[in-house]
Amino acid sequence: MKNIVLCLSAALLLVACGSSKQVTDTEIGLRTVDIVDENSVKNPEIKWLGDVPGTNKRFDRSFENAPPLIPHSLEGLIPITAESNMCVTCHMPEVAKDAGTLPVPKSHLTDLRTGKDLGGQLSESRFNCTQCHVAQADVKPLKKNNFKADFRYKDSNESSNLLDVLNQGI
Template identity: 35%
Template sequence: MSKNMAWAGLLAGAILGLSGCSQTTKAPTVKVAAINDASLGLEKTSVYDVPTPPVTQYSKADPGSSKSLGVSYHTAPPQVPHNIDDFVPVTRDSNMCVACHNTPDLIGAKLEKGQATPTPRSHYVGKTNDLYMGRWNCVQCHRPQADSALLVESVFRPDRLN
């Protein structure tokens, strides 16, 4: 008889449980504010628009007429502060950068205004201190900087400047 009582209890519990699930009470309605599609990205236009971004403007300063740009961190490669339109493409056989910057005798010296920053010692090899041409593509690391508005504000401050 105790077995029958156990089955009866299980059956009663199942019936009560299922009857509780069958009630037709509605869940509370939550109002969700619509999100304007123009506020979804950095561009602040509709996601359906095809915006025309502004043309990127690089420095038009001649070499030797601009100041060196600071670096963001200790090992960052220096940025190019002058126009390089006439110098690219940089190839192994045509590298106009070295015409001004291949001055190992000026490494560590105080430079006069307009004097090119010398190529660093890390770019020279061998007993004769020759420029290592495995790094002939200068613009792979050293890039001119565009005069562009920030898309996102930043509180980053360089740890060390030149």
């Protein structure tokens, strides 16, 4: 009986594999180009939104604790390195209130591997701001999306409580 089930399973697998349509690399993802030919990739023109810091409308977060978008130009601010990070000159908590900017959240001032509070110092793993934060852009979505964020707290669309959520545990 066991051999019959095994043979039937193998036969079904062969039929399924033999009748399936092969997917080409141009059908994978949203680029629709040969994935091994990077020379044929054309980046779309993007109109970045934002001017001088502090003068632009901020977009709400996409979902709770999502990294906020950067509402200003990055000209002269990048590249960001561990030795040179212009973002922290305006976004560290002790400066942000007077500068009228969003302060980095507590999660950026904590070593998330150990849970240790770094006493107001930016975590070494959080220096590369543009790894998570991107500039606001005037672009059309590649795919229709009807996702609606469900924020648990009134100000969650404007601020982060990630460290509090992580400390709640599972």
